[in-house]
Amino acid sequence: MRTLQKLGRMPIALTVPAFAILLVAFGVPVIQLLLTSLNAPAFSVVNYHAFFERPANVRVLFQTIEISVVATAICLVIGYPTAYLIVAASKRLRTVLLVLVFIPYLTSLLARTYAWIVILGDRGLINNLLLDLGLISTSVPIIYSGVALYIGMVHIMLPIMILPLISVMLGIDNSLIAAARSMGARPLAAFWRVFLPLTLPGIRSGVLLVFVICLGFYITPQALGGLRDALLSTVIAAQVQSALNLESIAASAFILLGIAAVVLSIFGLDISGKQGLAAQPTRGSRPSRLPCLGKLAQHIKELFAPYRSKRWIAELYQPANDGGWWQIVGAAFVTVVMFFLLFPGLVVMIMSFGAGTALEFPPSGLSLQWYRSFFSNPSWSGTAWTSIQIGVAVAILSTFVGTLAAYGLSNTVPRLRGLLTMVILTPITFPAIVVGVATYLGLVKLGLIGTKTGLILAHSIGSIAFVVVIVSATLANFDRRLEQAAQSMTAGPLQTFMKVTLPLIRPGVIGGALFAFIHSFDEVVLSSLVGGAVRTLPLRMWESMRNELDPTIAAVASLLMLLPVLWLVALYVTWWRSRSTAKQAPPNT
Template identity: 60%
Template structure:
């Protein structure tokens, strides 16, 4: 009881388990990695100088920045109108959000594999163009920069859309109507009202996409050519082929420095708020052309009567969408969702192919490749390992993450921000850098190639997902219910079990499912820590994808594609059952 009272008076103590695992597995190794890059104890910048003296390394660094920037720009160009159409979709918004979530929750490895089927010389697009006679030979759609952009944008587009939708939904639609009612044209109202208010979502989406793109490894390697190498591929090559860790550490910190610069810029911009957006817009407001100032002024005077009559006619008319606007918007959304969902559906269809090679559409339907998966001990062993690790990581992350979120919700805002950002570093830093640091730390502990090492490597990222989801759930929690229970002499433990836990149960279950999926799908950290000594399902898929492409991988990919659907169904029923018991915690507080 004394320990519980101490925790109640100092809720920050609840973050110790999560922060302790993070610091031991990731924090200390990052420090050691940095010292290694400096050739400690003889501090030197020789490794950094050596990196920039290698012209090929500098070109790869610039190429990484360029590919990430262009992929982010493409995601923004496609994602902004998509997010806007979803935000104004009304009752259809939940369904459209599910369509965005499905590809986001699907394994990135499966989606990359799907594009090898679609873009290959014998893939869906080339076969279709050859069959209709538009081309005489297959187009070079794969193993080039085009394929890299297609794969990266497909994977990152949901991450761009979701933050923008969350911001756009909170924008009061009456502001646009007010601007239109005062005579503003639709484009003017959008640029002057809606766009500045949506800038926070745009900024968050761009930062998330860009930083994650910096650490891309599998997609450029699987879809790109030799001229599309990114820095993460170089780091992985150095780690697996060289015994000298110092150059690898220097390359990892150069990549990390690039990400930190972008994140620091985001921090400054985020602190500026909406006022800066308005002041910036006013600052760059186009003025009169100096050479035609007088002529423009005279023309404006002649046009004043006409503009006045037109303005009076449009005055107090609310915003109305024309039928053509709705048709164009629906067509655009259809194209985007086909782009997001079609590769997964193609993998599922190909998995039922009866032939010995990949073929779309299949000439005959069969379950032979599913039987092949479940009769192959190597696949069963990999699947069982992934399931075991996912369950253990989910349990550990849920307990530690829920405790941390509960403690953070009762801390001051400044301390909460610092600790939260520390806990989220494994999922905000480039994954290749995290993998190298975790490998170094676990190697020092002798845990490389062990199940415990894999579980710890997965946990540091999974805890972050649990903390974010549970913390968001606790943000709407009414603490007066706890105070009511305690006023009726209920102890801290009983209050938590009877009042707090039922109200945040849906968030805890959601965090647990996210943690399971994060562990089940993890491949970069697993490849470093396990050294392929302990196979998991993603590692087995990656290995087979490099050696051969047959419908066996399609069968496994289809199972992983259906996994998010099961997750969403489970989450839906969890939230649905939570609605029915929403009033019980309040009644429990009164009964106590």
């Protein structure tokens, strides 16, 4: 009991288990990887010099940056209006659209990538449709090209861009836009001068997340891109799996990490909105470099002031324009985006019930043969059971450790909390291939390569980060006075946490556990590097996608696409039960 009381006075101690796992499996290996890239103990940049001496490496590096920038820009161009239209919709429609965005976000990356292989392949849906219509005589090489690469990357990254934008837009006070309109601003001017600056934190967060993930993208570019579209992550993975030249691998990994670190340090990850708000006054107060032009502009504004005053008075009591055409265009745009996000999954689901010997759309007949093949074939069902075992273990470990860390961080000073949170989040903010290489080196030292324990540790470093984020968001809305009331009635720290805190943050804990399981169940990069003889379901799917296009994978992908629906139902039930408990609490008290 004294130990628990001491921990209550030092909440930072609750983060020790999380940091222990992070340091052993990731932190220390990253430092060793850095020292190796610097040719320690001699400490030189000979490895980096050797990297840039090869024109092929430089070309791949610039190609990686170019593809990441273009994919991020496409996601922003599509994602911003989509998020704006979702927020502007009615509450019920907004909820439906949010669920439709969440479903592909929670769906297995491999399943979504496989869906585009089926659609864009030489005998895929698009080529078959064009052949049937007589528009082409031979298959068009769509897959293994830059077009297919961008389609797949944008499809996977688009929800990651939309969700931060929606989060920020929902927090904007609509009265600010109404005030701008009441002062004579046109809709476009009100949007450009008021709404857009307030959404800059969401834009910054979405762009950074998408860009950093694209830098370390491995699976989708490998499956959909051609040889001319290789990314640096693909080169690093090939070096790890073929000839383990540790110095070259370390230099390549830290060059990729350095690009991500530079971008993160320039733009930051603060989504509080203060920077976006602060940017407005400085724009008007900044001294002009050309005073004569400034005076001329001021005179022009004064000349048009009477006109603006008359227009404002004339439009003040006019009935608002419902913008019928804009509503139709907006509804059509959102429909196209939702179709783009959901249609590939629907195609795979329909094809998985085909009765033919190969996948076809639409199916010539209906059958469950591919589902029976999945459950009867040990190479499929056995790997699925292995993934479930590892996922459950990762969820239990990550939820316990991550909840303790989130609770400890919530009780520390803000400056230290922000620093420690960023350290915990490094496994999901670093490029995936860099995390994979560092974890591989760490588990080699522990002798855990090719073991389930090694896979559990490898998956946990990212899953803990997800749990910390979700539980911390739940604790941000938690009323600390409830804990103080319990402690004033002689309840100890453990009893207070179990009886008061945990029941109120249970939805966040369950949500963190579900995200931890999903992260582990869908992990491919880490599993391919450290799994060894332990084969998981994603690895089995990846082998089938690369070597043999077994139709059974359509049934597997369909089952994985149903999982997000089950996760959302579980989260909704948990939220509904906690809400019912909160409503019944006052009478019971």
